[in-house]
Amino acid sequence: MTMQAPRTGEPAPELELPDLDGRVTALRDLSGRPVLVSFLRHAG
Numbered sequence: 789m790t791m792q793a794p795r796t797g798e799p800a801p802e803l804e805l806p807d808l809d810g811r812v813t814a815l816r817d818l819s820g821r822p823v824l825v826s827f828l829r830h831a832g
Contacts, residue, residue, distance in 0.1 A: 794800055803815040815823065
């Protein structure tokens with residue numbers, strides 16, 4: 789399955805990621821708030 793990035797002005801795709809404490813947060817739960825998603829490479 790190939791996924792394309794949304795265009796400017798389109799809603800972001802569904803996304804769920806764990807935070808630094810391991811709790812999963814869904815992008816939909818942050819609706820209406822500014823969000824910065826940072827992908828860090830885990831060394832190990």
